[in-house]
Amino acid sequence: MKSPLLSAVAAAPAPPADPRALTPALPDFELIELLFFAYRDFVGEPDRLLERHGFGRAHHRVIHFINRHPGLTVAELLDILEITKQSLARVLKDLIHGDFVEQKAGAEDRRQRLLFLTDKGRALADGLATMQHQRITRAVAAIGSEHRPMIARFLAELIDKERGAAPATAPSAS
Amino acid sequence: MKSPLLSAVAAAPAPPADPRALTPALPDFELIELLFFAYRDFVGEPDRLLERHGFGRAHHRVIHFINRHPGLTVAELLDILEITKQSLARVLKDLIHGDFVEQKAGAEDRRQRLLFLTDKGRALADGLATMQHQRITRAVAAIGSEHRPMIARFLAELIDKERGAAPATAPSAS
């Protein structure tokens, strides 16, 4: 058997990029499936590193965003991840007990718990980011790095726009 | 507050695309985060349609691949999804009981259970695919559809290559 389905993701006959079709004749199965497989492998590699610490993807996301925005508050993290307080609490507790993350009371508003990575946490964050960076770098190199901005644009366009702060009045600067 | 972190995914100073750096100076956080947010919204919209039937993402994936490859066997589906028999069994049972999927014994090998979508299943599959197709179409249009092949190439390069049938001897036809 050896499933020939795996190799050829979808050598489909290129979906009709016909802007006139109201009901698209054929969905773009190729990109739909490529996104599925690409994302799976993109997060799958870090998963194996996280396993060694007994962590999962949820821990990865928390570590990533604290690394990116040191001093992040719990509320901000909840907004970014779009999960519930309870979901975050468990993961955050693991990371704090394992000495990957530390909390400091806010200077201005002492109710806030500002989140920071410890050295240990930063090391893990770097390891995870490096894996994903290298995978992306290989892929960007394959298409030519001059095309990287288009990849970014394409991905940005996939994201829901009405979400986030969206003051509705201010059409957003940029 | 309104978290200004959400709008600007990562207007990072463009990671050094320096091929000489062994240890990349700075990870490509922009693309890393765009992939995270893009994928979340890409599957999030179908999620809301699936909810109405009491289904989740796992059901989506099964419906998708049966739609793409009618007559697929259970073993092939397991290979594609890379999950365990037990995980698939639960989801498949839901879909069969709900009359979205039907099984037929293989003509040659009667041990096999060939999987097909019912009309109801095909309708759901079409609805889900249309959502994702339209989202992709919008994004492709934004960068110019002549650049679609590069998107496909980029995503394909993110995928693990050593996986799949890979007979090691036969260098694969293509």
Next chain:
DNA sequence: TGAAATATGTCAACATCATTGACGTAATTT
């Protein structure tokens, strides 16, 4: 033909990550 391998289904037990809703405490704002 009889034994081994294959394709599938199923059971039990468990882990991770998500949910909702409620409640408590400390700090800030009104």
Next chain:
DNA sequence: AAATTACGTCAATGATGTTGACATATTTCA
């Protein structure tokens, strides 16, 4: 002083994944 905010926590639940074992029907092979 009262209301709101930021955070922590408890209980219960659900979806999805895991491992390992075992049963059944069918096909293949020696």
